[in-house]
Amino acid sequence: MRADLHVHSNASDGTDPPAEVMRRAAQAGLDVVALTDHDTVAGHAQARQALPGSLTLVPGMELSCQLEGPSRGHSVHLLAYLFDPDDPELAAETRRIRDDRVLRARAMVDRLIDLGVPVSWDDVAAIAGTAVVGRPHIARAMAACGAIASPDQAFTRDWIADGGRAYVDRYALDPVRAISLVRSAGGVAVLAHPRADRALLVSDAQIAGLAAAGLAGVEVFHPDQPEPEQASLLGLTRDLGLIATGGSDDHGSLTGHRIGSHTAPPGAYESLISQASGAQPVRGC
Ligand SMILES: [Zn+2]
Numbered sequence: 001m002r003a004d005l006h007v008h009s010n011a012s013d014g015t016d017p018p019a020e021v022m023r024r025a026a027q028a029g030l031d032v033v034a035l036t037d038h039d040t041v042a043g044h045a046q047a048r049q050a051l052p053g054s055l056t057l058v059p060g061m062e063l064s065c066q067l068e069g070p071s072r073g074h075s076v077h078l079l080a081y082l083f084d085p086d087d088p089e090l091a092a093e094t095r096r097i098r099d100d101r102v103l104r105a106r107a108m109v110d111r112l113i114d115l116g117v118p119v120s121w122d123d124v125a126a127i128a129g130t131a132v133v134g135r136p137h138i139a140r141a142m143a144a145c146g147a148i149a150s151p152d153q154a155f156t157r158d159w160i161a162d163g164g165r166a167y168v169d170r171y172a173l174d175p176v177r178a179i180s181l182v183r184s185a186g187g188v189a190v191l192a193h194p195r196a197d198r199a200l201l202v203s204d205a206q207i208a209g210l211a212a213a214g215l216a217g218v219e220v221f222h223p224d225q226p227e228p229e230q231a232s233l234l235g236l237t238r239d240l241g242l243i244a245t246g247g248s249d250d251h252g253s254l255t256g257h258r259i260g261s262h263t264a265p266p267g268a269y270e271s272l273i274s275q276a277s278g279a280q281p282v283r284g285c
């Protein structure tokens, strides 16, 4: 059983439509794939329709959260699985996050214009299309107008990296509240990549706090998480009685198509389903 529990489509900031993501998941030999776009379930319908016979889809979402820190909060991502997509409270919060993303993206474009970058909101909106607009779309617009040579160069302190000259902070959920919203909607919550990025580190004590708040698992196996961190997180999940999960965090060509590169350990998928009541995994036919 190979389960990649973390992939994105162009319903958020991935590059491929959900149908193509499902095709690639089957091609990679996966048995289970979770579609976890940022703050939206908009890709689920197309993924269901295009689901190959060999594949099971876990409907999911990656929620944007913020942990309170000494100076300012820092971003934390929470993977939510098998929740009721029509739960009014969870749907209202994700709508609020998405609405804020547009306001924030517009504010970043304004700052770039002030810095002399010849981008416009229309360029960014055209690149995002129907997806939830985000920094990758702005980065692509910056490359398209020649301000930078390639989109990855936008993610520096000069431009739109966290704390960069044109960076604008965003609305995000408190993770304890997010866990409670997901659970109330019948879903299970897993902390995404807590050690993937120095700026986004979540400490053992913070993870223990989230476990006490109802967190079900921690994403241990993730391509940006160094192996020593994976080993230490694995020990922590055992101590705290949490499920250790894994996924590729594939964003299509943005991350070089890595679907299936990292998967959940045996039993993780079954443990997640056993705790969920808001939705069922979808089996291809
Ligand atoms: Zn993430």
Ligand SMILES: [Zn+2]
Pocket (backbone or CB within 6 Å): 006, 008, 062, 249
């Ligand atoms: Zn992700």
